[in-house]
Amino acid sequence: MTLPTALNLPPVDPLPDATARYFDICQQKLGMVPNVLRAYAFDPVKLDAFTAMYNDLMLGDSGLSKLEREMIAVVVSSINRCWYCQVAHGAAVRALSGDPALGEAMVMNWRAAPLDARQTAMLTFAEKATKASAEITESDRDALRDQGFSDRDIWDIASVVGFFNMSNRVASATGMEPNPEYHAQAR
Numbered sequence: 001m002t003l004p005t006a007l008n009l010p011p012v013d014p015l016p017d018a019t020a021r022y023f024d025i026c027q028q029k030l031g032m033v034p035n036v037l038r039a040y041a042f043d044p045v046k047l048d049a050f051t052a053m054y055n056d057l058m059l060g061d062s063g064l065s066k067l068e069r070e071m072i073a074v075v076v077s078s079i080n081r082c083w084y085c086q087v088a089h090g091a092a093v094r095a096l097s098g099d100p101a102l103g104e105a106m107v108m109n110w111r112a113a114p115l116d117a118r119q120t121a122m123l124t125f126a127e128k129a130t131k132a133s134a135e136i137t138e139s140d141r142d143a144l145r146d147q148g149f150s151d152r153d154i155w156d157i158a159s160v161v162g163f164f165n166m167s168n169r170v171a172s173a174t175g176m177e178p179n180p181e182y183h184a185q186a187r
Contacts, residue, residue: 003039004035004036004038004039004176004177005035005039005174005175005176005177006174006175007174007175009039009042010042011038011041011042012041012042012043012044015041015044016044019041019044019047019048022037022051023037023041031181032179032181034088034179035084035176035177035178035179036050036084036088036167036171036176037050037051039171039174039176050167053163054163054167057069057156057159057160057163058070058073058160062152062153062156063149063150063152063153063156064122064153064156064157064160066096067093067096067097068119068122069156069160070089070092070093070096071093071106071110071119071122071123072122072123072126072157072160072161072164073085073089073092073160073164074086074089074090074093074103074106074107074110075106075110075123075126075127075130076126076130076160076161076164076165076168077089077107077164077168078106078107078108078109078110079127079130079131080130080164080165080168080169080172081172082164082167082168082169082171082172083171083172083176083177083178084171084172084176084177084178085164085167085168085171086107087178087182087183088178088179088182090103090104090106090107090182091103091182091183091185091186093106094185094186094187095185095186098186100186100187102114103186110123110127117147118147118148118149121143121144121146121147121149122144122147122149122157124143125140125141125143125144125154125157125161126157126160126161128140129157129158129161129162130161130165141154144157
């Protein structure tokens with residue numbers, strides 16, 4: 001089996017039953033097991049922590065739509081030049097928006113994408129939080145409030161930004177490769 005990273009960290013064998021079931025669900029729903037999950041399979045405790053946070057932030061209850069959360073993931077990943085996440089979450093933006101061009105624009109230069117004022121405010125905040133989080137001020141949060149984001153939404157934006165800054169760094173530092181299937185999705 002080819003490892004999903006440049007590191008020689010083979011998965012626990014056999015996988016714990018819960019992990020094997022989770023991978024089976026991924027295979028059924030996605031047609032693949034994302035390489036990020038396979039990469040974490042060397043340590044089921046780390047895998048469980050990663051998936052719990054990902055599932056809560058990206059799929060859990062939020063005032064942000066799934067598309068908005070994926071847009072944040074793409075902008076953060078594009079700034080960080082994370083190959084894995086640009087490919088995987090660019091595919092998610094294509095799928096959720098139904099617009100292949102939007103997914104491509106988001107990866108290449110989100111400011112060239114046809115976005116509304118709410119999305120632009122959200123992604124401007126995500127960009128600043130990625131590049132210079134210590135410089136965020138109340139005026140940055142007010143710009144989000146002016147577009148209808150609640151304080152809970154601002155928390156969720158910041159949390160998605162933080163998660164992807166962390167996961168981008170791990171993916172890039174370990175040489176994580178995106179699944180080839182992502183390249184053809186939603187085109």
